[in-house]
Structure formats: C-alpha cells, structure tokens
Amino acid sequence: MMEAALRPHGLGATQWYVLHQLGHVGPTMQRELVRLLRVERATLSIIVGTLVRKGLIEQVPDTVDQRQKLLRLTPAGKSLWADLPDLGFIHDAAFAGFSKADIAITTRVLKAATERLNQHLEGEPT
Amino acid sequence: MMEAALRPHGLGATQWYVLHQLGHVGPTMQRELVRLLRVERATLSIIVGTLVRKGLIEQVPDTVDQRQKLLRLTPAGKSLWADLPDLGFIHDAAFAGFSKADIAITTRVLKAATERLNQHLEGEPT
C-alpha cells in the first residue's frame, strides 16, 4: 500500500518513516530512531546506510559522544521530502466507517496481545 | 514468537506452515499451497527450495501436467515433523482473557480494513 505510493520515489516504507521523522521533527539521534521505529539497531543501520548512499540523509558523529550519530536531511533529502505525497489517505481508506468504539477495542486487543507475547518471550526462554 | 519455538529446529515460520500442511493434510500441489498460504508463487518457490535443500520435502512433477509439482515430506521431513512442538499455546497466550465479542470485533475490523486496502490498490493505480 504505502509501498505503492512510495515506489515512484524509490523509497520503502521504513525509509519513508525515517525521512518523515527528520523532515517533521528535525535532526534526530540514530539511537533515538531505534526507539521511535521499534526496530533493531542492526536493521536501522542498514536502512540509514541506504538513505546515506542515496544522498538523502547524513550521519554526523556527536561532538561529545563519538559513538552516537545525528541524522539529518541533506538538501536533496529536503527537496525529496517536500515532493512526497500525503499518506493520510491510507488510514482513512482502511478505517473510515468503523465506530470509534470498534477501533478502540481492536487497538486494545492487539496491544495487549503483543505485550503478552513479549512477556512470554522474556519469561519462558526454557 | 513462533520463531523462538522453531529456531532450535532451524525452521522459519512459513517453512513450518508448509510442513504443517504436508504433515497434517498430506501431499499437496505447490500451486495449492500458494493459495493456502496467501503468498506469491515466487516467495513460495524460495521457501520450497530451502526445504528441499534441507532434505525435508520433495517436489514430484505431476505425470499429466508436467508444470505442476506435488510436494510431500521425505522420511527426514516426517521424522522432524513428529518432533515439532505444539504451537497452539501461542494463540492462547495472546488472546486468552478477551471476550469473544471483542475478538470478533477485532477480526472484523482488520479483515475489512485489509479488504479495503486491496480494493484501493486495484481500483486506483493512477
């Protein structure tokens, strides 16, 4: 879905999220993005690498903690970001017409299920 | 989650589903599995290839239609299948404790949303 909207620009969904963060919120530490996107360090590293190769973002090592890298859009990145379509229509297309109550229940069930499975994983490594 | 349960056996989730089908239902045409797993031909081709390389399943070309391939467990596959743990606990762990009504609503919302997004994809290729 998002894929379809982003393919013309040569981006994947997660790449879009990274640009979204940097475009809307501003320069962000890579480790912060790991938290925001709920993705492994290693996964993000690859995605960031891709965007850097494409010349859309830069990694600037922090001056005080040389391990951490600040991510920010390059001029090319800013320009592309400005061209990207609005993706709000996706949410609308998917969920318009359901009652708020139903959506709330759905959200609650899925969140709880996810949490439980995570607890199982931590609690039961035989 | 499944991953955790299957890793000791060196299997991924979709590989497990294939073994499950062949173990529970019996030999199955590859094109039938595409339908059952709701996956692209190409994707299944890779997964089947992996299982064949591992010696767990075989591809037998149909005698009348040489394009189609019947998949079936090898002796090694049967033996592994017998050793695999029950995965029902996953569903229980995730969804026990919710009312049937809430689960029904969740299912309905997600199914409908999925369907709508698919329609968008077919109807709107600008």
Next chain:
DNA sequence: GCATATATGTTAGGTGGCTAACAAGATGTC
C-alpha cells in the same frame, strides 16, 4: 590509571515478503 562493563553502530548471515522477467508445459483458435 587500568581493567571491566555498557552503549552505539556496523557487518554477516537467515527468514520472509514483493515485483518483473523468463522458461516451459498446457490449451485454444484458426
């Protein structure tokens, strides 16, 4: 100060998903 531990990022190797393009067999039409 030095050794150990912790945090951050990268690399290597797996799984699984997709599209596009191709090969080969089966079918249909004329």
Next chain:
DNA sequence: GACATCTTGTTAGCCACCTAACATATATGC
C-alpha cells in the same frame, strides 16, 4: 498443425526484519 495465450514455477533484485559477533567509545570500579 501452428501460433497465440494462460499457467506454473524459477530467478534476479529489492525492502524489511531478526540474531550474533565485532569494533569503538564511554562509563564504572577498584
């Protein structure tokens, strides 16, 4: 019978996710 078309499977190339192992840099402990 010959050609066009549909079906099935494979291959190549991409995205995204994961764990494990490693390199560095910072922080802690003694």
